[in-house]
Amino acid sequence: MKIVLNGDPKEVKASTLAKLLEECGFSGRVxxxxxEEFVPSSLRIAHALSEGDRVEILSPMQGG
Known part of the structure; x- marks a missing residue:
């Protein structure tokens, strides 16, 4: 399925947001x-992805 991940087109196999995080190697707190709708971590396992979805994944950064 084709989605847009952090502004870049990407072909993925994942069918849910939780599986997408795993497929793309995201771990820890994100x-x-x-x-453009926030998805809490408790709902990611059930949040189905659809062709053309725009997904943003942000991880905390330290520094200043």
């Missing part, structure tokens, strides 16, 4: 949004 924030997620699909089509």
């Amino acid at each position: 924030a997620t949004a699909v089509n």
